[in-house]
Amino acid sequence: MHLLLPIVLTFLAGIGVAAQAPTNGMLAKVSGSTLLAALISFGVGTAAIAIAWAANDRTSPAVLRDAPAWAWLGGIYGAIYVATAAYAAPRLGVATMLMIAIAGQMAAAVVIDHFGLFGIRAEPVSLSRIAGLVLVIAGVVLVRR
Structure with a gap:
């Protein structure tokens, strides 16, 4: 039973990932730019996370000073995925x-x-x-x- 919440949340996140690709694909189609679509997606996502962080958490970013260098690369992986999905979903x-x-x-x-x-x-x-x-x-x- 203790795994039910992460399973449900992951399932719901998967629904979001499926909706994200065509949503960003539409931004790319309308703008003519996959990279602009990805930038808008990350900008809106960053704003949403910033609001959630400010409202619920407020952990000081200073705690990250000891994080290993590779730990900072997650955003790059996400950016590559979002831009690629915006490009590939309408084609595949x-x-x-x-x-x-x-x-x-x-x-x-x-x-x-x-x-x-x-x-x-x-x-x-x-x-x-x-x-x-x-x-x-x-x-x-x-x-x-």
Whole structure:
């Protein structure tokens, strides 16, 4: 039962990711610029997070001074994803674009887990994890047909 909240929140976030690609794709279509669409998306998202932080948290940014350099790169990954999704979703379709992204995420996740990268507890590669990854890749092929 203790996992229900993160499962529900993750499911809802997934719905948002599916809606984000065509939403940003429309901004790109109207503006003629994928990068402007991504910038607007991040600007609106940054404003929303800033409001939520100011209203609920207010942890001092000074606590981040000891964070490792690689910990600052998350925004770059997100920016690349948002810009790529705004470009790819109208061309591939949302389902295909998301399945390909999920396949990439799962492949990277298996490696990250196996080696315990980025401070994550190591989870060795297993036959069932590889089978799951193969099924995701098969899902890409099936969704694309």
